[in-house]
Amino acid sequence: MLQLVEFFSRNRNFIFFVLLEVFSFWLLVQSNSYWGATYFNTSNYYVARLLTVSSSIREYTRLRDINENLAQENVKLNALVARLQERSPMDAPSDYNPDSLFANRFEFVVGKAIMVETSRANNYITIDKGTRDGIEPGMGVISATGVVGKVRSCSEHFSVVTSILHSQFMVSSRLVRSDEIGPVRWQSKDPTVVSMMDVSRYKKVIKGDSAVTSNFNSVFPPGIMVGTVRSVRNRPDQTFYDIDLNVATDFSNLSYVYVVLNRLKLEQDKLQQPLEEERR
Structure with a gap:
């Protein structure tokens, strides 16, 4: 308290000068309509700017909650789209009536990518969901824009x-316009490009065509984006095209992912396993 009194005592002349300046400015504004209008217009401008900055700061601090809410909404949308595609496939005959359990076999669990690799020959991603959330090895993983990968191993809280x-990951894909099916695999060092194989060079492939997951797998729902055709090369000594795709998922900005739970995967794999063993 004594220090405060000493401060005012030591600076009393300066403080008195400031008070007089403020009082003079107030008298000027009150007695002159021009300066009064100028003051209020200027003060309103800066108050509005201050409120805008304050609102932007509040919105920025809420971005994490907003992103989490959007991720939860995407889970519902992914499940709805998967159900609609299974109930009414575009290439199905008019009298096709899928079993309700089959049409509703896909569920989605939202997770956050906490480690993403893109510079190695074999890249992995770590997410913050594990067995406690129902995640198991072999489940597919997608993002808001396309295929991400497949769960390899899990702990209680991480996968x-x-x-x-x-280099060993492949996903069965279909070209939307060409309606050709082939596996997609990463064969380059570029994290934005993957290759589509086994597409006959006697079929028409269009640059810019979308490649989506096909019906021939139990890991991903059909119709999930894999990439778009970047280039098509035709070698005379080969019966298949060399097709490069721009990857749909931007791994450099990957944040939230969706783990695909197929309720009927175990039954489907058990039925198909003898066929796979017979082919070997």
Whole structure:
């Protein structure tokens, strides 16, 4: 308290000068309509700017909650789209009536990517969901824009995902316009490009065509974006095209992912396993 009194005592002349300046300015504004209008217009401008900055700061601090809410909404939308595609496939005959359990077999669990690799020959992703959330090895993982990979291993709270940017990862895909099916695999060092194989060079492939997951797998729902045709090369000594795709998922900005739970995967894999063993 004594220090405060001493401060005012030591600076009393300066403080008195400031008070007189403020009082003079107030008298000027009150007695002159021009300066009064100028003051209020200027003060309103800066108050509005201050409120805008304050609102932007509040919105920025809420971005995490907003992103989490959007991710939860995407879970519902993904489930709805998967149901609609299974109930009314575009290439199905008019009298096709799918079993309700089959049409509703896909569920989605939202997770956050906490480690993403893109520079290795075999890249992995770690997410913050594990067995406690119902995640198991072999489940597909997608993003808001396309395929991400497949769960390799799990702990109680975390899972490691084999990325589509992995030399051994393949996903059965279909070209939307050409309606051709072939596996997609990463064969380059570029994390934005993957290759589509086994598409006959006697079929027409259009640059810019979308490649989506096909019906021939139990890991991903059909119709999930894999990429778009970047280039098509035709070698005379080969019967298939060399097709490069721009990857649909931007791994450099990957944040939230969706783990695909197929309720009927175990039954489907058990039925198909003898066929796979017979082919070997």
